[in-house]
Amino acid sequence: MIYKHFENCEIGEKVLSRARTITETDVVSFCYLTGNWLQLHSDAEFAKNTIIGERLVQGALVFSLIPGLFIISAPGIIVASYGIDKIRFLKPVKIGDTIHAESEIVEKQDKGDKGGVITQKIEVKNQKGETVQVCLWKMLISREA
Amino acid sequence: MIYKHFENCEIGEKVLSRARTITETDVVSFCYLTGNWLQLHSDAEFAKNTIIGERLVQGALVFSLIPGLFIISAPGIIVASYGIDKIRFLKPVKIGDTIHAESEIVEKQDKGDKGGVITQKIEVKNQKGETVQVCLWKMLISREA
Amino acid sequence: MIYKHFENCEIGEKVLSRARTITETDVVSFCYLTGNWLQLHSDAEFAKNTIIGERLVQGALVFSLIPGLFIISAPGIIVASYGIDKIRFLKPVKIGDTIHAESEIVEKQDKGDKGGVITQKIEVKNQKGETVQVCLWKMLISREA
Amino acid sequence: MIYKHFENCEIGEKVLSRARTITETDVVSFCYLTGNWLQLHSDAEFAKNTIIGERLVQGALVFSLIPGLFIISAPGIIVASYGIDKIRFLKPVKIGDTIHAESEIVEKQDKGDKGGVITQKIEVKNQKGETVQVCLWKMLISREA
């Protein structure tokens, strides 16, 4: 994620996030909030008979956790989330896995006075170092002065 | 969203979701779950001085609500969420707005015996009929027999 | 509710509970927990066009709150909740209403050594003193010695 | 539960719900929401010395989950929940059990223009097929035209 104004961001810059263990509480709370009770995530008997053999963590939950894993430190830097260009769910995340994220700036688009759009490639990895999810997140970043 | 097996899905098919009012409880619960306390969503004094003038609903929350807005009725249809090709945050969503979603099948990719990947264009609209978010969601759908 | 052993309970005894304001957070949290997003409770636009004109508090939420409104003081008194004989939703409860409950012992059934079943008539009232819900709750209560 | 207008409902019609695993998160969240911390549900040391030997899922939680286990698909069908005639807690539900519900229409009362009251017998069953809770739920259902 981004802690600097647009003109100070450079392509190739990387940031490593903190890690967090995904608990059953997180998975159930995401069912609560979204009202999505797909059996793959909420029915342990059903999940026993799938390829993975247990309930999976929702891909949209893993995606939603990304910004909070980074330290949101500098008020006024991120103006808005512009959009996401691609999300891919590469490997299953299970209850009890510990994930962190790694971001890299891959594109800068100058938008003049109001700043610019920074595209970051974000890889979410589990405790074994496997990439479980990847996305391209575009954010509008302000200028310094 | 998808209620039919791969071979029964047709390009152009549309589904309309139920509607749900986004409450302050939803916005705060999403801060809770994600640990993302970006001031735009959690600091009412800060938000007064932004262009919108009030706290915004998180884009990732609106995205996360989409599947739950549809009726998840047919166990065994959706095998897995494959990925998202594009998310765009088009208009701000405010606390108290009532959103629903409209999906349309825009692409089918046959994957043989295990089914196929269906791409849906999903538009999230507010109570005024304005499109606030759009995304392209790809899901692996099973065959009937 | 019951704070005494079976042999000390008398028909006609009444207990008054504490009061609690039902907030939007309670209503949304009950949607979360139950996965029941009936529009009457979760869609403010829909609710505007009903007879009441606003979202209603779920009857099952009001029912579920009853035991917690009383002080659960005496461990070992209540052995089990046996069942409920009747619940009637008499008046709508709205977000912001403050409710309390009044219980009265209406029946005792001796079950020998293991205690007995006490039936309580419980009336839930709002801040205007109107009865919004009534039920007959049967509990298995232990003996003193 | 009911997906049809009053005149189309027939006595004997049955509906099967989806299943859901009751997690520790659900039991604790119900303590949270209700403020009812009866030791049987919240104190693992106390529960070790009861007949069941572990914390029980609250009967009112199982009851509250019933409508959400069914697909609430048809807006405008259910006008209001009228009341419940009987709830019986037949077998203990434990953390980790997976429950579903089976409903059957057992009574119809015509109320003229505004529709009618449908009484459903609802049985909640666990993963072994044992009935853990039964109730008679009365709902006011609208007419088609």
Added chain:
Amino acid sequence: MIYKHFENCEIGEKVLSRARTITETDVVSFCYLTGNWLQLHSDAEFAKNTIIGERLVQGALVFSLIPGLFIISAPGIIVASYGIDKIRFLKPVKIGDTIHAESEIVEKQDKGDKGGVITQKIEVKNQKGETVQVCLWKMLISREA
């Protein structure tokens, strides 16, 4: 905690609270609410390499639970929480531990008509009887008449 008016409280009076098992849901919910994701409480991989070897329950959570462990029975007795003089975290609390609290009145300060300040020493103990936390809590208590 205090159930009597100021003039009826005596130094040396003790009250024993109910017990409650601290679940993973409680620990995660406290991370949610506070936005404090210190790895000691939220990262199971990190916690494996600490002296304790597993995630710890937050000290501030244990402290926050104290009043709710006692029965808050007598409306109008406690006017306000005045402050705390000392909190010490004596032993680690782990997920699954069952805690209760013991309070003792250790000081009375008469404040005239409006009542007085009662200082209580509160010890929180685990299921083995070990004191895990101790604090001195000062509360403003009303007079009877």
Added chain:
Amino acid sequence: MIYKHFENCEIGEKVLSRARTITETDVVSFCYLTGNWLQLHSDAEFAKNTIIGERLVQGALVFSLIPGLFIISAPGIIVASYGIDKIRFLKPVKIGDTIHAESEIVEKQDKGDKGGVITQKIEVKNQKGETVQVCLWKMLISREA
């Protein structure tokens, strides 16, 4: 709060936290988590007749929020929370107030190889700049090498 190893901390160093609006959801969630339903925080009708005239935010909630308001950035710095020497609730916090915290190092105690105890004076302020709560928090901080 502390982002540096013990030997780099200096008395008089100050850190300013982010701000956060305290919502009704936060107050109700703290009732949920703690099981403390003191009427001052949960009964709007009761609160109308108090000096403040509305429900108050719990002092223990404000205290619990402090660490999360600061950025917890440097893993391995804070070894443990040692204790709190004093908490004073100076002014009421109301639903809708926006609070932040200011910390200042006021004492260092060298504990040799394992680091040292840092005492911080922490003032919580509202949107008007009024100090609503003050505390002295002691933490065990590691050495750099």
